[in-house]
């Protein structure tokens with residue numbers, strides 16, 4: 001019995017750990033996972049889909065903006081979302097478009113009134129977000145360091161056409177990029193869009209971070225930023241068919257577990 005693939009490309013001096021990774025592509029580290037993220041403040045629509053997420057064992061990260069507009073009822077929903085295993089991240093206080101904002105403000109202003117004052121409002125809601133995403137995927141490199149002092153992990157770039165460069169590693173990330181939109185209904189994304197991206201993730205392992213907004217069909221004035229319940233179920237079912245894990249942004253920040261103990265017996269057997 002051997003675990004060595006027929007055509008091995010290991011160099012003679014490959015370490016035991018490297019051999020273990022090469023021979024076990026489906027270790028926890030490499031197992032493909034989706035990190036579903038949803039932005040803005042569509043709290044009711046997110047809350048209405050918790051049972052659907054549960055049906056597929058899916059966890060998501062909801063990046064909240066406009067915390068000062070959150071009603072007592074929505075505050076209660078946000079806590080229930082959290083209690084059911086999802087994460088509430090932060091998406092700025094007023095969802096400003098950064099290039100326009102910087103025409104009349106400084107980066108220091110941004111950190112003060114969009115981040116720190118917004119975090120105070122989040123705390124007033126009883127929320128302590130550890131993950132952050134920039135509205136419109138617009139950021140400045142100079143903001144990354146000060147934001148990493150305030151958060152564990154940041155979501156930076158939006159999905160590119162060249163999604164193949166946009167997967168993340170499973171653990172110990174401080175910044176990640178998105179590789180896929182889940183606004184399937186609003187953006188008219190066809191099934192090939194997901195088939196391509198999900199098979200690439202399956203093949204490569206690691207994590208695909210997705211970005212969506214409103215869930216459902218009514219009550220959103222932004223036509224493109226929506227995914228109907230049926231389309232969301234289609235995406236979750238496709239993820240399940242690919243045997244993807246579901247992880248939150250907070251999970252992506254965690255250090256990798258020590259796998260050497262499990263990997264050693266396979267080496268010895270070979």
Ligand SMILES: [Zn+2]
Nearest residue numbers: 039040135136
């Ligand atoms: Zn947004």
